Amino acid sequence: MRLELDLQQASTAFDLPTEAQFAQWAELALSPYRNEAELTIRLVDSSESQQLNSQFRGKDKPTNVLSFPFQCPPGLSLPLLGDLVICSQVVAEEASQQGKTAESHWAHMVIHGCLHLLGFDHIKEDEAEQMEQLEIALLAKLGFPNPYLTDAE
Structure with missing residues (x-):
């Protein structure tokens, strides 16, 4: 798959994954569904996350990942x-x-967000199960454990 990634660093954090890692994780999630894709990943601090989460989801707190799918106008085909x-x-x-x-959780957030961009959701129980199973399988390909297991399981 051909991925054009625009990585925007707006966070003050210093221990972030590399652009190559972000690209690898996004390609893994997208390649079964797309031959090519253009994607922006913006890394932010809590204040920007909280502002966006409040504005677009009505939740006045920072969150791990927000997904903003591009709505292509009818009759156009863009990646x-x-x-x-x-x-x-x-x-x-x-x-x-x-x-x-940290690496496994970053990979999970990128994969989770990409699946949302593809139209997957976790509002209904059956949809959540399907999305979680995809995430578990993709993370396993990277050698990461199931992100939904707790220490008690």
């Missing part, structure tokens, strides 16, 4: 998929709280 906005502080905090490596 533009959309934008992911990922909050570096939330990802780091969640990885620590959940006992995961």
Whole structure:
């Protein structure tokens, strides 16, 4: 697959994955569904994540990943998929709280966001199960454990 990735670094965090890692994770998620894609991944701090989450989802707190799919006008065919906005502080905090490596959680957030851009969702239980199974399988290909297992399982 051909991926054109626009990686925007708007976060003050210093221990972020490389552009090559972001591209690898996005290509893995998108390649079964697309031959080519243009994608923006914007890395932000908590304040920008909170502002966007409040504006677009009505939730006044930062979140790990926001997905903004591109709505192509009728009659046009463009490879533009959309934008992911990922909050570096939330990802780091969640990885620590959940006992995961930062790298595996970053990969999960990119894959999760890309699946949203493709139209997958987790509002209904059957859709959530399908999306989670895809994420588990894709992360396994990278050698990462199931992100939905807790230490108690």
